[in-house]
Amino acid sequence: MPVTIRDVAEAAGVSITTVSRALNGYADVSPETRKRILQIAERLNYRPNHVARSLVRQRTQTIGLLVSDFGKSRTGHHFMFDVLAGVYERLAELGYDVSLVSTTTAQQHLVSYLDFCTERRFEGVIVMGIRLDDPYVHEVVESPLPSVVIDLPLLSDHCGYVMTDNINGAKFAVRHLFQQGHRHIGFVNGYAQAAVSADRLRGYKEGLRTVGLPFEPALVYESDFSLAGGAQGFRELRQGYPDVTAIFFASDLMAIGGMREALANGLRVPEDLAVVGFDNIDLTELVSPTLTTVGQHRYEMGMTAAEMLIGMLERDEPPQGRLLAPELIVRESG
Amino acid sequence: MPVTIRDVAEAAGVSITTVSRALNGYADVSPETRKRILQIAERLNYRPNHVARSLVRQRTQTIGLLVSDFGKSRTGHHFMFDVLAGVYERLAELGYDVSLVSTTTAQQHLVSYLDFCTERRFEGVIVMGIRLDDPYVHEVVESPLPSVVIDLPLLSDHCGYVMTDNINGAKFAVRHLFQQGHRHIGFVNGYAQAAVSADRLRGYKEGLRTVGLPFEPALVYESDFSLAGGAQGFRELRQGYPDVTAIFFASDLMAIGGMREALANGLRVPEDLAVVGFDNIDLTELVSPTLTTVGQHRYEMGMTAAEMLIGMLERDEPPQGRLLAPELIVRESG
DNA sequence: CCAAGCATCCAAAACGTTTTGGAAAAACCC
DNA sequence: GGGTTTTTCCAAAACGTTTTGGATGCTTGG
Structure with a gap:
């Protein structure tokens, strides 16, 4: 029952062609007819059918x-x-x-x-x-x-x-931790199937290189982006490399998981262990201590x-x- | 130039009617022709045009x-x-x-x-x-x-x-706090324009009534669902009613804000002040102490x-x- | 006054489907 | 064998637009 262009045309006493052209702002329709058509369309509350339009225009937008x-x-x-x-x-x-x-x-x-x-x-x-x-x-x-x-x-x-730019993001994190005085910086990555993981690892390595630190395989752990995975990452790194004083996590969720595990083990953050995350999710401002992170402009x-x-x-x-x-x-x- | 039903019809040597009926599983097409049509449609990689279908069926789904x-x-x-x-x-x-x-x-x-x-x-x-x-x-x-x-x-x-069911949700919270021994239970609500706010206030009142506690206007504060609003709510309630031992917040965010403010003021949670939120957002498990809350099944x-x-x-x-x-x-x- | 140009309009085709109302041929019934 | 039913197919209309290719009448220029 919706009102069609034909209804408007009949009410205005013109052809549907003219209605179409009037409504779409074409030139070849006289000012008076256009005005009349617009009024009638308004009065009948005519709404063009996008489906029909898509079909004939061959464009769905x-x-x-x-x-x-x-x-x-x-x-x-x-x-x-x-x-x-x-x-x-x-x-x-x-x-x-x-x-x-x-x-x-x-x-x-x-x-x-x-x-x-x-x-x-x-x-x-x-x-x-x-x-x-x-x-x-x-x-x-x-x-x-x-x-x-x-x-x-x-x-x-x-x-x-x-x-x-995940590479530079990771470099920022590493450089920042270096500037804060850290010389043993760990990295907990997300799962390898995420495309960003390779980049963040590369950025971590490049970051170490630019500040002149050696790359230690024992300082890298591959996890899964989750809270529990972050805690796990912290434990593994701490066990395999007790001297670690800072950890860069490839996601905020992991960073928070790791940070909580550290706090639970009696470490102070950031004094005993500095933590940096990735993503800048809302949570980062709500945990305590609040989380330093690499923000993405989502x-x-x-x-x-x-x-x-x-x-x-x-x-x-x-x-x-x-x-x-x-x-x-x-x-x-x- | 996507392939149309007409292309399939021509390739199969039948009418488009028959192609349509064959593809849509109608009865009046012989098994052999149907099979042939299906094969040809497959071979030509025919995909029916949803736009055209919507137009003629008068249904966009x-x-x-x-x-x-x-x-x-x-x-x-x-x-x-x-x-x-x-x-x-x-x-x-x-x-x-x-x-x-x-x-x-x-x-x-x-x-x-x-x-x-x-x-x-x-x-x-x-x-x-x-x-x-x-x-x-x-x-x-x-x-x-x-x-x-x-x-x-x-x-x-x-x-x-x-x-x-926000009314019952709020009642659950109040009843729970009562069962934990609290007799002075405050309520920090969200802004009044949110439809849920009225219900939660009502639930709070009903909850008090069912456990036999009086309703004290000084124990209710209207805030804005935000973290800062929660902190503000805590301060106002504490000031206007110092005996308060438990606060029910109409959102987790406010609850966390209020809880942090309480902790900052030297109170212990839940010993000095019990806190219950609403929503069960991810954050509730990440703060410490973890937050008791009323969960919604989103x-x-x-x-x-x-x-x-x-x-x-x-x-x-x-x-x-x-x-x-x-x-x-x-x-x-x- | 004639040709050309212009302003305003429209009929019909097109878009790619589904559906209606048969038609032709085959099968069935007695 | 004649009528009836069933099977299998199709032509054409319909859905609501846009666009093409004029048609009509009026104005203009020389």
Whole structure:
């Protein structure tokens, strides 16, 4: 029962062509008719049907927002919500709709990610929360559907990425700890399947090199980004290398886990053990001591991804790999 | 140039009607032709165009997810992400797509929320993060577009809601503190514009009554859900009513703020002051002492909202007000 | 006054599906 | 063998727009 363009046309005594052109601001309709049509459209409360428009224009103006798996992911909440907000806001400004897609959904429907998106005629996709070992990775990179991936350095003809400069982030952390006088700086990394892990390890090593400290394998432990994993990381490092006086954790959650374990073992933070995290989640300001960390600009990451994608779509810009500067935020823990 | 149903029809030497019926599992197509068509569709990698289908079927199978304002809302991240995940997962299971809408976007486009949704032919809307004093509230309730609101008790012909049973949640907290021996129990509430605030105050009062304690106005302070607001609340209550031995805060963030202020003032928690929060955010397990709180089942709230909406759409079920049971989670703080 | 240009309008095709109302052929019943 | 049913298929309409390619009448320039 919704009112169509035909209803407006009949009420105005003109053809639907004229109504369409009047409403879309074309030149070849006289001022009086245009005014009359606008009034009638208003009076009838006419709303153009986006579906019909999409069909004939062959443009849905819709972007898919692919989240690796919505339900499960306990970690990354803090991270993802802000990125998502950034993506959404920018796309909305640019006149695009955003439709959610989860990898699990596509699987349920027994169609590939790409098929899912083509059926809906998405014009592009923004991908977040995906892992290096995710089977979807290949599909995303190779698919002709324009895409921008967040936090994974995938670059191809139709696929760009946005991530924080994790190498420099880790270097900042190491340099800062060095400047605070530490000479035995440990590193607790996240799991290897996360793309950021390799970069942060590299940054840690480079950081040590630039300040002139040797790299000690016993000072590195690979964990899993979780709170418990951080505590575990602290214990392992302390056991394998008792002289450690500072630990850089690849996530705030791990840093908090490690810090609590240290406090529980009677160490003082930062006097006996300095702690630096990564991400700058809300929690960092709420724990005590407050957590020194390397901050990522999450909202901006989302906005940047959105802009890159639209650039590719509307101005044929080539996909790029964009690194956003991290920010060292010094608080009480180190 | 995506392949259409016509391409498949030509390749198979049949009409597009037959292709459509074959692919959609209708009876009146012979097994051999069906098999042939399926093979050819597969070979050509045919994907039905959802836009065209939506147009002719007059059904988009798309639900709008209205978030009050995405960009700004600093508080509520934890809350919203889980709810959002629940909504999405359930709707996806039920075969619906989810499109994001922010109140700010609609404003930018100078169309009302309802117009925004009608243009896109959303079949229903789920609303979250909206406040009592939001101008959109009226629109949502009165609009003929089926909707379910989260955390706001709006009920009408086309509008249901899902929220935690805040009254009982508050009662649980008070009863628990009473059972721990407390006889002077304070309450720091959130701002009055949040719909949940009225309920929590009511629950607090009812809780007092059921355990036989008098209601003291000096034991209630209205704050703003924030960390600082919690600290402020603690100070005000302590000043106006020095005998207070336990405080129930209407949010975990306030509880933590209040608790930290208490600790800073030399009080022991829970010995000198017992503290109970509301929400069960991640942080509650990370502070020390860990926080006793009233937990909400956020993911379930999302799922329930999704189910109610689809019930209204597909089975003409009347909109309801559903209250989800809260859960008292006893930890160290009280 | 004629040709050309301009302003204003419209009929019809197109977008890619689903669905309706048969039609043709085959199978069945007595 | 004639009627009826069943099976298998299809042409055409419909969904609500945009866009193409004129058509009509009026104005203008020489």
